[in-house]
Amino acid sequence: MEYCKSCDNKNTCNNCGDHFFDEIEQECVEECPERYIGIDGVCEKCSKNCLKCENGDTCKECDVEEGYFLHLDDKKCYEE
Numbered sequence: 001m002e003y004c005k006s007c008d009n010k011n012t013c014n015n016c017g018d019h020f021f022d023e024i025e026q027e028c029v030e031e032c033p034e035r036y037i038g039i040d041g042v043c044e045k046c047s048k049n050c051l052k053c054e055n056g057d058t059c060k061e062c063d064v065e066e067g068y069f070l071h072l073d074d075k076k077c078y079e080e
Helices: none
Strands: 013-015 020-022 027-029 038-040 042-045 048-054 060-061 066-073 076-079
Touching: 060 066
Parallel strands: 020 042, 060 076
Antiparallel strands: 020 027, 038 042, 048 060, 066 076
């Protein structure tokens, strides 16, 4: 498996080294996909309607195509 440092006997990665573990794809990735943030070696889902986040609760970019905009005070996405 690409980016995997060590696997168990079922070919499941148990150490991604300096990369992130994507729980959806069940593999190590160089960077987490859109709507996820790498925290403690795991790709964690951003808050609802958030495309890019600093952590699970602090959004940096909302899904504007779906009509959501970033509220600058609390860094969450709201419908227009």
